[in-house]
Amino acid sequence: xxxxxxxxxxxxxxxxxxxxxxxxxxxxxxxxxxxxxxxxxxxxxxxxxxxxxxxxxxxxxxxxxxxxx
Amino acid sequence: xxxxxxxxxxxxxxxxxxxxxxxxxxxxxxxxxxxxxxxxxxxxxxxxxxxxxxxxxxxxxxxxxxxxxxxxxxxxxxxxxxxxxxxxxxxxxxxxxxxxxxxxxxxxxxxxxxxxxxxxxxxxxxxxxxxxxxxxxxxxxxxxxxxxxxxxxxxxxxxxxxxxxxxxxxxxxxxxxxxxxxxxxxxxxxxxxxxxxxxxxxxxxxxxxxxxxxxxxxxxxxxxxxxxxxxxxxxxxxxxxxxxxxxxxxxxxxxxxxxxxxxxxxxxxxxxxxxxxxxxxxxxxxxxxxxxxxxxxxxxxxxxxxxxxxxxxxxxxxxxxxxxxxxxxxxxxxxxxxxxxxxxxxxxxxxxxxxxxxxxxxxxxxxxxxxxxxxxxxxxxxxxxxxxxxxx
Numbered sequence: 011x012x013x014x015x016x017x018x019x020x021x022x023x024x025x026x027x028x029x030x031x032x033x034x035x036x037x038x039x040x041x042x043x044x045x046x047x048x049x050x051x052x053x054x055x056x057x058x059x060x061x062x063x064x065x066x067x068x069x070x071x072x073x074x075x076x077x078x079x
Numbered sequence: 080x081x082x083x084x085x086x087x088x089x090x091x092x093x094x095x096x097x098x099x100x101x102x103x104x105x106x107x108x109x110x111x112x113x114x115x116x117x118x119x120x121x122x123x124x125x126x127x128x129x130x131x132x133x134x135x136x137x138x139x140x141x142x143x144x145x146x147x148x149x150x151x152x153x154x155x156x157x158x159x160x161x162x163x164x165x166x167x168x169x170x171x172x173x174x175x176x177x178x179x180x181x182x183x184x185x186x187x188x189x190x191x192x193x194x195x196x197x198x199x200x201x202x203x204x205x206x207x208x209x210x211x212x213x214x215x216x217x218x219x220x221x222x223x224x225x226x227x228x229x230x231x232x233x234x235x236x237x238x239x240x241x242x243x244x245x246x247x248x249x250x251x252x253x254x255x256x257x258x259x260x261x262x263x264x265x266x267x268x269x270x271x272x273x274x275x276x277x278x279x280x281x282x283x284x285x286x287x288x289x290x291x292x293x294x295x296x297x298x299x300x301x302x303x304x305x306x307x308x309x310x311x312x313x314x315x316x317x318x319x320x321x322x323x324x325x326x327x328x329x330x331x332x333x334x335x336x337x338x339x340x341x342x343x344x345x346x347x348x349x350x351x352x353x354x355x356x357x358x359x360x361x362x363x364x365x366x367x368x369x370x371x372x373x374x375x376x377x378x379x380x381x382x383x384x385x386x387x388x389x390x391x392x393x394x395x396x397x398x399x400x401x402x403x404x405x406x407x408x409x410x411x412x413x414x415x416x417x418x419x420x421x422x423x424x425x426x427x428x429x430x431x432x433x434x435x436x437x438x439x440x441x442x443x444x445x446x447x448x449x450x451x452x453x454x455x456x457x458x459x460x461x462x463x464x465x466x467x468x469x470x471x
Contacts, residue, residue, distance in 0.1 A: 061448040065392040068399035
């Protein structure tokens with residue numbers, strides 16, 4: 011039972027991170043298409059922002075993993 | 080989830096039994112070592128039909144990782160991503176790494192081969208030792224046992240395991256390789272002077288320049304050269320070990336950067352370097368933030384917690400990303416054993432190759448992110464007083 015709930019938690023975390031990273035990626039693509047000369051800077055900023063969003067979801071995944079045990 | 084898959088595989092094992100007999104003609108059968116024990120452990124609820132097919136399944140898959148009656152996916156995966164006292168080479172061959180234990184009676188050092196993969200008890204000078212692995216735990220622990228083989232929990236509590244485990248051996252290996260690489264190219268530059276690089280240098284120079292121009296300079300400004308040694312070390316250490324972890328056989332295969340203790344030490348370095356170099360303005364933001372006085376009891380604790388959450392995020396991010404990658408690859412391989420047919424290999428093996436290529440990219444991105452965030456945090460600590468904040 012705890013395993014299933016942990017799996018639901020991990021899934022919810024994935025939804026959040028998916029929405030967040032999707033928006034970041036989409037906006038970065040848009041920005042790069044409008045200003046191709048700024049692509050490098052946008053890419054770096056995109057990766058940092060994605061890493062920050064991902065960190066939150068990874069916290070959730072780790073908590074789910076610990077809760078599973 | 081594992082439970083569901085297990086149930087699923089149990090339900091369909093009758094059908095797969097037909098496949099298994101066909102398979103049986105092609106696969107050489109290996110005698111299941113503990114067949115008697117296996118039969119005893121079988122669930123009494125399972126029908127005789129299922130029992131028969133599982134026995135066959137055991138004989139077919141018996142020569143793989145597990146010799147259990149049922150393939151326990153999560154256990155196999157955890158075993159592969161966890162640390163170990165021996166380094167698996169092929170088949171039943173593995174390198175037995177030294178065990179160093181410190182107890183209340185002093186140090187003791189012996190080969191992990193003495194444990195015979197947890198089956199034997201080693202009679203040391205001070206105590207008798209045994210490797211114990213609890214079902215729910217990833218790590219194998221060295222416990223003190225008495226003459227009858229019972230675990231002595233009181234004496235076990237004093238055991239400090241300082242063994243050269245798989246992860247430590249892998250760490251030492253990567254350190255040696257990185258040192259040879261960088262000392263040789265540094266000598267090359269010394270000999271030839273600054274100019275067009277040669278050999279290994281022409282491969283590494285663009286990456287070093289990348290760390291300098293894309294990571295250090297934008298975040299650290301004119302003081303970047305002070306932190307270049309740390310940033311380069313951390314970048315190449317993480318990148319090299321991430322990549323080494325993706326190699327499925329010796330000398331790779333150790334999940335070093337997917338070990339939370341290793342990432343914790345790396346994050347601790349960033350924490351220390353950031354706070355040692357903190358300027359007056361940086362500490363001012365922590366202890367005298369620009370908020371009304373009555374908010375201080377609320378804001379100052381938050382700021383102090385903020386000092387620690389940043390390296391904590393670094394630690395968890397690297398650990399979770401690398402571990403998740405390893406789990407993904409292993410679970411795709413495990414699909415073959417869950418469904419108990421090689422037909423699945425046609426789907427899962429190409430998928431594993433595909434994921435592995437993505438993991439190569441992740442290995443680089445994670446090293447890059449760890450380094451750039453470290454640079455960012457150090458850059459925040461180097462902050463100079465700005466004129467906007469002076470009137471408060």
